[in-house]
Amino acid sequence: MTWFTPPKQGSYLPVVALFVTFLAFSSFAVAVEMPNLGRVEFPNSGSEEAQEPFSRGVLLLHSFEYQDAREAFREAQEIDPDFALAYWGEAMTHNHPIWREIDRDAAREALGRLAPTHEERLAKTPTERERGYLEAFEHLLGDGDKSARDAAYSNAMGALSTKYPDDMEAKAFYSLSVLGTQNGVRDFATYMRAGAIAEEVFAANPRHPGAVHYMIHSYDDPIHAPLGLRAARVYADIAPAASHAQHMISHIFVALGQWEDSVDSNAKSFEVSRERAERKGLGVDSLNYHALQWLQYSYLQLGRLDDARRLLDDMGRYVTESGSRRARWYHAYMRAAWVVETGQDAPGGHGAESPNENAQVLDHFASAYAALDQGDLEAATLAYQALAAAAEKLERDDEASAGARTQARVLTKSIRALLELAEGEPAVALALLAEASEAEGALPLDFGPPGIVKPSHELYGESLLSLDRPEEALKQFEAALGRAPRRTQSLAGLAAAARALGDVETADRACGELEAIRADAQPASPLPTACG
Numbered sequence: 001m002t003w004f005t006p007p008k009q010g011s012y013l014p015v016v017a018l019f020v021t022f023l024a025f026s027s028f029a030v031a032v033e034m035p036n037l038g039r040v041e042f043p044n045s046g047s048e049e050a051q052e053p054f055s056r057g058v059l060l061l062h063s064f065e066y067q068d069a070r071e072a073f074r075e076a077q078e079i080d081p082d083f084a085l086a087y088w089g090e091a092m093t094h095n096h097p098i099w100r101e102i103d104r105d106a107a108r109e110a111l112g113r114l115a116p117t118h119e120e121r122l123a124k125t126p127t128e129r130e131r132g133y134l135e136a137f138e139h140l141l142g143d144g145d146k147s148a149r150d151a152a153y154s155n156a157m158g159a160l161s162t163k164y165p166d167d168m169e170a171k172a173f174y175s176l177s178v179l180g181t182q183n184g185v186r187d188f189a190t191y192m193r194a195g196a197i198a199e200e201v202f203a204a205n206p207r208h209p210g211a212v213h214y215m216i217h218s219y220d221d222p223i224h225a226p227l228g229l230r231a232a233r234v235y236a237d238i239a240p241a242a243s244h245a246q247h248m249i250s251h252i253f254v255a256l257g258q259w260e261d262s263v264d265s266n267a268k269s270f271e272v273s274r275e276r277a278e279r280k281g282l283g284v285d286s287l288n289y290h291a292l293q294w295l296q297y298s299y300l301q302l303g304r305l306d307d308a309r310r311l312l313d314d315m316g317r318y319v320t321e322s323g324s325r326r327a328r329w330y331h332a333y334m335r336a337a338w339v340v341e342t343g344q345d346a347p348g349g350h351g352a353e354s355p356n357e358n359a360q361v362l363d364h365f366a367s368a369y370a371a372l373d374q375g376d377l378e379a380a381t382l383a384y385q386a387l388a389a390a391a392e393k394l395e396r397d398d399e400a401s402a403g404a405r406t407q408a409r410v411l412t413k414s415i416r417a418l419l420e421l422a423e424g425e426p427a428v429a430l431a432l433l434a435e436a437s438e439a440e441g442a443l444p445l446d447f448g449p450p451g452i453v454k455p456s457h458e459l460y461g462e463s464l465l466s467l468d469r470p471e472e473a474l475k476q477f478e479a480a481l482g483r484a485p486r487r488t489q490s491l492a493g494l495a496a497a498a499r500a501l502g503d504v505e506t507a508d509r510a511c512g513e514l515e516a517i518r519a520d521a522q523p524a525s526p527l528p529t530a531c532g
Contacts, residue, residue, distance in 0.1 A: 034059055036241030038209035042169045045126040046083035050076040057089045062172065062210030063242035066093040077113070084125040087114040088133050092173075095140055097150065097180025098217060104141050111137075129167065132160040150181050161197075172201045172210035179217055186444035191218045195227070202231070209239045216251050221445040222485050225255035236265065243272040247291040251447050254294065257486020259301045259517060266295035284318045289330040296334050297449040300341040301488050303521025312338050312346055319350045328354035332362035336369070336453040341489070345370035352386070357397060360390035361408045362453065368415045369454065377422055384415045403443060407451050410436045414459055426467055433460040437476065445483060455480050461493045470500035488517055496530040507531075 032055035033039040040058050044051075057072030070093040076086035090110040094103040111134075115121040118138055125131045136156035140149050154177035161170040175197035182190055195218030201211035212231040219228030232249035239245035247269035253261040273288035280286075292311055299308035312334045319327045332351025339345060351363030368383035391408035394400050413436040420429035436456040443451075461476030477494040481487065491510045498506035511531035518525060 032056075032059070033207065036239065037063065038238040039205060039207035040169065040209075041205070042085075043167075044083075044085050044130060046076065046086060047080040050080040050083050050086065053079065054083070054086055054089065057086075058169065059209055059239075060242070061089065061092055062208070062213060063239050063245045063248075064096070064098075064213075065242050065244060066096070069093050082114075082124060084114055084121065085130055085133065087111055087121075088137060091137060095137075097176055100146070100180075100183055102140060102146070107137075108141060129160075129164055132156075132163070132170075136160055147181070147183055150177070150183070154178055154181050168201045168204050168208065168211075171197055172208065172214065175201070175214040175218075176210065179214065186221060188221075188224070191221075191224075194218045206234065207238055209235065209242070209245065212238060213245065213248060216248055220251035220255050220447040222255050222483065223445070225252050228252040229256075240268075241272065243269045243276065243288045243291065245269075246272055247288065247294065250291075250294055250298075254298070254448050255485070257301075257484075257517075259298045259486070262298040263295060263302070266291040266298065270295060283322060285322045285324050285327060287318065289315070289318070289327065293330050293334055293337075294448055297337055300337060301486070301517060303488070303518040303525045305342060305525070306522050308338060308341075309346075316347065316350070325354055325356050325359075329356055329359040329362075332359040332366070333449070333453065336362045336366035337449065339366045339370045339373075340454045343373045345374070357390050357394040357400070357408075358404060361387060361394065361411060364390055365411045365415060365453065369418075372415070372418050372422065377419070380415070380419060380422075384412075384419060387415060388412050403451070406439055406443060410439050410452050410456050411454070413439075414454060414456060417459075417463065421463060421466070426463075429463060430460075430467075433463055436460070437479070440483075441479070450484055450487075455484060455487070455490070457483070458487070458490045458493060461490075461497065465493065465496055465500075468500075470497040473497040474501065474503075474506075486513060486517065488514060491517075492528040492530070496528060499530040 031039065031041040032051070034056065037056070037059040040055055042055060042058055044054065046054055053072045053075035057069045057076065060069035060072060070090055073086050073089040073093070076083055077090070080086065087110055091107040094107040094110070096102065111121060115124055121134055122131050125134055136153055139152035139156055142149055142152070154174070157170065157174040157177045161167065161174045164170055175194045178190060178194035178197065195215055198211045198214040198218065201208050202215065205211065212235040215231040216228050216235065219225055219231070229252055232252040235245055236249050246265055250262040250265040253265065269291035270288050273286065273291065276282070277284070277286045292315060296308050296311040299311070315327070315331045315334050319331045328350045332354070335346050335348050348363050348367055351359035354360060364383050364387035368380050368387055371380035371383055391412045394408045395405055413432045417429040417432035417436070420432065433456065437460050440452055440456045457476045457480035461473040461480065464473035464476060474494065474497040477490050477497055480490040481494065484490065491514050495507045495510035495514065498510065507530060511527065514527055514531060518527065
């Protein structure tokens, strides 16, 4: 997970084959399976001709393929202009609970094309159950802050799923709504409740893309990730045509440090987005930069530096071509990850030139870290001053999350600590790193590449090792690995600290993991001295 929140991209799609069964109800009970997107059964009162695009929209919606889902729902509306749930579906594409985003104006516009008022829309909706979907969504458009609206919507979806216990779509969207009430704070009790609801849907329909998707979101932290392995394996097979689905399974793999699996899923995810862009004649900003970022981080852990650098250079070309805010953010993060993991600098500035303070923080951090690695204290000090200024701007940004502010503070303290160490002030440096580690420890557990691109526990441990304090360092590396399992720099630090303490068993175990992870490193990279 990252608190440096880049804008998310649209959807990635295709549809290959379709199997539909119509049953005799007062409304259509449609079991739809699309081999590349999954299977849903969503009874509704739309016309028979509108069922295929509507169900396709629902399948895409469950895989967060929002743009393509929107197109499918509009296709259903064109076929059946009075199909209330088709307008509801389009409105749903503007609500992104996991990403803490909603475009209320766009959602209102979509619903307004069915009828101008909520009451008129309900009057055009034939069944009580379908009206329940529209009434629940209305909470997202009401008064009050976003947290209150999200909670009211979730409560309404919970009531709908209780009233219609056989409606797996109500249950699936209820599970997602529960996750959406957390506003980026990982409350394990709530996440497990969302996972349990999704598990019910999975038991009823093992090909439901939303069930496995929301199970993964519920379990994608290092503690619960083993619970998500089954869903990850299934989701890859259910929705190979959805770029987000192929990426999503790596949430579990990264949480477990399964870097080869993460490479495979994110490479596929990016390729699906590339094929979609080519098919639809879209620009580079339709590409799944998010998958590219995770792919590069996984390459770095594996020591596949040539591959990691190639992706960073690709991202630089995408910035040049698009110049977008989100492209600049991704380049800034990928550059920072490259600098931290390799000790080598790379051309920067894209993030520093962005209006996004998150990207500025990352770019200046990378420049400062690289200068310190090269022993250039003057350049490092200048970059630190720019970093501190960007972090201060972020503090004043009312729209920035508390997590983003915390991470900017942690990265700023980290560079300041390294400067103090370089200038012969170890006590000051360690005090700063203790503060940074405490602040990071108070953040929710990450998923994916660490938002604090150089984890503070890891940096604290390395600094303690440099001062010949291995016992304290060992504890910091253990804390770092608790938040990011099988991260290679933390494993190397753990091995060095354990070896210095004469703890051969711990050192050999860490070295064994490093050797397994780096078996196919390119170019071949030597293991740390502690591993012989």
